[in-house]
Amino acid sequence: MAKQSVYEPFEQVFESSALFADISRDEIPSLLTCLDGRLKTCTEGRYILMAGEAAKGVGLLLSGSAHIIQEDYWGNRLLVDDLAPGDLFAEAFSCAREKQLSISVVAATDCKVLLVDLLKIISTCPSACSFHRQLIANLLSILARKNVQLVGRLEDLSRRSTRDKLLSYFSRQALKEGSSHFEIPFNRQQLADYLAVDRSALSAELSRMQKSGILRYQKNNFELLEQ
């Protein structure tokens, strides 16, 4: 039971993660043993996975937060996604049998992750382990939702002006939050990376939008105003 105790602090995370959805809490420990993952601790700013690496593993964020990014030749960062505890990452590359990762995963804060070789779970389906079918169903759901989310990101990025990109992103956030005000998980540089625009131009545009009365904000708390 020494191994199990390592996972104990993250019991809540496992139970509420999409990967283990509809798997009873009692069964999770043995499933974790079956998965035989590797626990990893990362300090802020460190690369958890790096573009170009072999895409064997899949990760489950246990604590802290992390970003999926894509860096180009000149260091421009595209922030593809923001991860919270319970989120899976790099699963698409495993499931798609991609040879190497085209994205990197960076610790946005100090964090802990569980790295698992998911390929052996999805490729072989030994009836010995009854959880495999549910795991695959969960993976399906995770991938499908991420897919829909990516199409939303495409919409943000397809806007021609910084203002429209912001509005596209903000309205999605407001919709998600069910309220006209919401908090975003990014600082200005990260938001700029997320929308693929220049940071200072973004700051300037936010100012103008506030002056125009479209928007009100303080730090990372935003409110979309009527009209």
Add this chain to the structure above:
Amino acid sequence: MAKQSVYEPFEQVFESSALFADISRDEIPSLLTCLDGRLKTCTEGRYILMAGEAAKGVGLLLSGSAHIIQEDYWGNRLLVDDLAPGDLFAEAFSCAREKQLSISVVAATDCKVLLVDLLKIISTCPSACSFHRQLIANLLSILARKNVQLVGRLEDLSRRSTRDKLLSYFSRQALKEGSSHFEIPFNRQQLADYLAVDRSALSAELSRMQKSGILRYQKNNFELLEQ
């Protein structure tokens, strides 16, 4: 067997589609009966599925070609994806249990599609039908690959200038083709919609790139030149 004959002209498509991968050709007819889909014929320009509709079904393109698009308030089109026979569409929305579609599917040429209610296949898994497990595994693979592809699209769109967007897209095409020259499935307006830029600006940029010696093209045949 009246029903089966309807599918007969598309035997090849089914056999080579990702959805029916690793399912023997002999078993496909009965599987099609089990799926109980609806055959639909669409003329060029028609909407096969429209944003806002309930996301119950999933589609399989049987012949012709179609585009996944997203239209904004002012009619700006974002061309999200280009479909060929055998390709599945709207599967992410079904699998993710989205209430409504955020994308539309438009016939790029006259085409035929098979519309299926995939939800009952993925939600219930009756052991009576032994194909279901393989279908789900195939769906997983389709979604994962689409996911990776969408991240590639994000990269294209994240480029700051039209030239860089073009180069990002072209280099992916060249890589996919395994050759420095390749044909693209879009006309200029569609390419502009795909990269979220103005058509005339795109035409102008292509000209400049050709003059600079970066690129050579004729109609839809492109060649990336060294240096």
Add this chain to the structure above:
DNA sequence: TCAAGTTTGTTGTAAATACAACAATATTGC
């Protein structure tokens, strides 16, 4: 509390884009 570092905001300028209007070229149907 203070200093050093980080994040955010502001502004000017050069460069790139959207948009519109139109010209040139291809394609289509008869």
Add this chain to the structure above:
DNA sequence: GCAATATTGTTGTATTTACAACAAACTTGA
């Protein structure tokens, strides 16, 4: 073959952006 239509290319202008440099505000840690 020819007219009608659709697609592609070109150019000028107003708008918007990236970039750089710097100022202001906020954090952090000793």
